[in-house]
Amino acid sequence: MPSEQYVKAPSSPRVIVAAVIIAGGRVLACQRSSPPEAAGKWEFPGGKVERGETDQQALARECREELGISVEVGARVGPDVPLAHGRAVLRVFAVEVLDGGVPEALEHAAMRWLAVDQLDSVPWLPADVPIVAELPALLA
Numbered sequence: 001m002p003s004e005q006y007v008k009a010p011s012s013p014r015v016i017v018a019a020v021i022i023a024g025g026r027v028l029a030c031q032r033s034s035p036p037e038a039a040g041k042w043e044f045p046g047g048k049v050e051r052g053e054t055d056q057q058a059l060a061r062e063c064r065e066e067l068g069i070s071v072e073v074g075a076r077v078g079p080d081v082p083l084a085h086g087r088a089v090l091r092v093f094a095v096e097v098l099d100g101g102v103p104e105a106l107e108h109a110a111m112r113w114l115a116v117d118q119l120d121s122v123p124w125l126p127a128d129v130p131i132v133a134e135l136p137a138l139l140a
């Protein structure tokens, strides 16, 4: 038996937070520019929660960095979705844009505002599919 100091505590999966932003009955979808295996796929803006941040702080930071907007983070959308490698989960929140901000694609290859009948018009990252399934109710 290894002594106690060598027994590794199971590490909890890393959390990736992402934002559902709805305006005028459309949701904002963003096209990744990297890494190569994800480039061209579509996602919700967001990123990794860093050490010492709450989910909400991380998502507000990512929205500033990626879209140049201030947001208030609201309710969860959908379940935690495990990412394929099992070391992270995707956690999505509805967010409200503050101060009349207009999202810009500062880090993404492209951005689109999708109406409910356009949700299947882009190739989403696989983990986003169960989140996209929740959107018709929110866009109604």
Ligand SMILES: Nc1nc2c([nH]c(=O)n2[C@H]2C[C@H](O)[C@@H](COP(=O)(O)OP(=O)(O)OP(=O)(O)O)O2)c(=O)[nH]1
Binding pocket: 016, 017, 018, 038, 042, 043, 044, 045, 046, 047, 048, 049, 083, 090, 125, 126, 127, 128
């Ligand atoms: N932002 C975002 N990431 C997603 C989504 N769906 C999904 O599978 N992912 C994956 C892709 C990446 O493997 C990971 C997020 O990484 P990221 O590169 O956006 O994170 P980050 O902004 O913190 O990047 P970095 O500082 O490490 O460069 O989560 C989604 O809807 N939004």
